[in-house]
Amino acid sequence: MNVGLLTGGGDCPGLNAVIRAVVRRVAAAGGRCTGILEGWRGLIREMTVPLTVAETHGIVGLGGTILGSSRTNPYKNPETDVASVRAHFEALGLDALVAVGGDDTLGVALRLHKDFRFPVVGVPKTIDNDLDAADFSFGFDTAVNIVVEAADRLRTTGESHRRVMVLETMGRRCGWIACYAGMAAGADYILVPEVPVDLGRMLDSLARRRQAGRHSALVVVAEGARLEGPADPACYPPRDAPGMPRPEGIGASVAWIIENRARVETRTLVLGHMQRGGIPTAADRVLATRLGLAAADLALRRRFGTLLTHRGGQIAEAPLTAENIGPRSLDLAYYDAAAASFA
Template sequence: MKVGLLTGGGDCPGLNAVIRSVVRRIANAGGECVGVLEGWRGLVRGNTRPLSVAETDALIGLGGTILGSSRTNPYKNPETDVPLLRRHFAALELDALVVIGGDDTLGVAVRLINDFELPIVGIPKTIDNDLKLVDFSFGFDTAVNVVVESVERLRTTAESHRRVIVVETMGRSTGWIACFAGMAVGADYILVPEVPIDVPHLLGVLKYHRTPFKNHAIVMVAEGARYTDPELLALEPRPFSHPRLGGIGASIAEIIERQTRIETRTVVLGHLQRGGAPTAHDRILATRFGLAAGELVLQRRFGTVVTLKDARISETSLNTTALANCPLDLGFYQDAATFFYEPYEPKTKE
């Protein structure tokens, strides 16, 4: 078999480990692999490269993706890009295409399957851990560990200057990274998209926990966290086109400093969370995903996507229902919130 591979959307640690394992599975069966460069853009433009076991075997610990990535969606220009994509797919004489990406990239795959019955197998990828297809996605563990390491470094300067530091993490619509990293570093407060921001409670907790023995605080906030108070909504950043989130950390820091008179700083970790070598957990998970996808290709079980449920690798039909969003399990948040304690003080009668 001749199998194409592409990686689309945001990069994340573990993508090269996936590529390595797909190539190995197909090669062991006597097939060959072709890398499509820069996601769907590569198939529209016909940009590819051969992939061999020899050149991919050492990739397991390398971050990013050797194939490059983009957020190109051929259905944004369906009259030109979709025919070009199909023409290049046919010219390459591919028997199958393994698509590695999040809901946008896999959403294109769903349309190509439905419209043209392209032989596609999907592998879910998101550091935000926001797809119901998987209990945990590769790249997520690495991102959490990057945040934890960064916050441990920030804590010493927060202690030295008696500051509050607001750390803004990725998390467009879910708070998995903020919640898990916040729990791991013992954050004084965590703000996530799934739970409306309660500013009075946040301020009360920070004031209550500030003592001579603890003169600093760490507040974790996911980039997608939102206010509910109409007066505070005006402080939220307003994107002009495609939503590019960010800025909620600075807004929270401004409120904290204004209301508490405690010096407060903001750190936006941004794309640091995407970069670097994957953790051992993500290397293993990515390898298992790639091997499973390669096996689905060899069995010609197209129109499927790899899943992870209860530590078991399986597959399901690749369709829009399968790509549903997975919000943070609030059980984790409730455990974390045990430490956001502000004692109840009953009002005294006058």
Template sequence: MKVACLTGGGDCPGLNAVIRGLVRTVANHGGETIGLLEGWRGAIEGNFIPLDPMQTDEILPLGGTILGSSRTNPYKNEGLVQKIVDTFHSLKLDALVAIGGDDTLGVASKLYRDYKLPTIGCPKTIDNDLSATDFTFGFDTCLNTVMDAVDKLRTTAESHRRVMVVEVMGRHAGWITCFAGIACAADAIMVPEEEVDMAKICETLKARRAAGKKYGMVLVSEGAQLKGQDFITKDAEKDDFGHIKLGGIGTRVAKIIEKETGIETRDVTLGHLQRGGSPSAYDRVLGTRLGIHAGRLAIKKDWGKMVALRGLHIVAVPLAEAVGTMRTLYPEFLDEAGEFLK
């Protein structure tokens, strides 16, 4: 069996763990694996590198992806989709494992639906917003990165008696903001699931200052919306999948807080820092397990499926059911966080 894999969309810690687990499993069953470079771009252009167990054995602690990535959308042009099909046949492939988020897996699902291309999906996103899986690798490492940054910001905030507003990733869902907010004892969190009431947040910050707290810590998702306002964006340009470039809400929120409370306020955008670094132990294990089970699906020729974490078990779910619907933050987590935000 000859299996190709690719990593598409935003990178995250744990991608190399998946590649390593996949390569080892396929090799254990007498097959070979190649890596298509830079996501769907590599599948279109036929650019690849061979992958073997010894070559990938030491990539486990590396962040990012050894295959490179891109936000290439082949379905923007019908001719590009045909090139992927041609690449598949010219390389004499038996299976294609796509490792990515909703956009990358959406392409894999369509290729299976439209061309019966034997595809398998592996869910990846630091946002933890993919349906059909309980958690995605990269999320845990991202949380630890945010927590470390906020812990450092807390010391300077307290020294200068300031409020610090920290903008984190989260286009459609507030998993990062909510979990990091709980882990960092934030005074306020702002998530896409709830319209932000700045008046209430400012009152909370003033009340805590009056009670003797010398600083404030506010976490806001890039995709949060202020009451009565549209999404705050960097510019109107969209990527290949039609997503606008979010960013700037942290600065807007900081200005409002300083104006309404009279407390000196600064903002920090963590940005791509959240995607980087060596994966945590949890993400190394989860990524490895998902790679192993993706390889086993390929060996069994169980196409059109995505590997997913359900409880403590890795299961296979139909790709078509796993994409297209973002998994937003469960209300119970907001309710629990709310005990510390009153």
């Protein structure tokens, strides 16, 4: 059996562990793997590389993805690109495809399966932890640990200069990274998309902290949080490309508000893609390996049109549906726990 393997969308720590696990399980069953380079773009342009046990040895701890990635969606040009995907899949002699990605990558897999019975198995992936298929997705733990380390460092310099430090995290439309990392770092206030931003409450909280003799503070802001009404040009995020918002800038807006309304020197740090890079944590390596092995098993059993789920610590098979790859918001029980420590 010849199993194709691609990684699409934003990269995250743990992708190479998935690749390694799929290759090993398929090879043990007497099959072989073909790596598709740069996500769906690789099938459109027939860009591939052979994947063997020897070539994937030692990659479990590498960040990023040895296959490369892109946000290419063949359904944006269906008449040419979807046809190319199908033609090259046949030309490469592939029997199955394991697609590792988030909602966009898996959305393409879903459409191909519905439209053409494409033999695909989906593996959910995102540092943002915002896919309904998983309680926790690989890459999330690594991203949180990177944010916590940065927050701890900001805390010390903030205390030295008696400043408020605002740390902006990734997370797209949800606040998992900001909430988890903010709680772990003991943030003095956390702003997430799921909770309406109450600037008055935040400023009162920071004021009470200063009145109690604590002259610095750490505020963690999820990039998807939104202010009510304009505060500063930074409120309006730039865009990566037409139709692709890049929700960055909320941290600068919050810092501007704190400095101008509370009259406290404030600094901002936007971690950005630092949260995607570097070596995966042990937890992410283990989860990614388990998912890779399970994905290979489904492909070998020809269980196509399926998606792996991770719930309650268990990995299981589920139908590849729009509902299962839909968005998942922050569980507000976590935010309530974090908010209990706000001044």
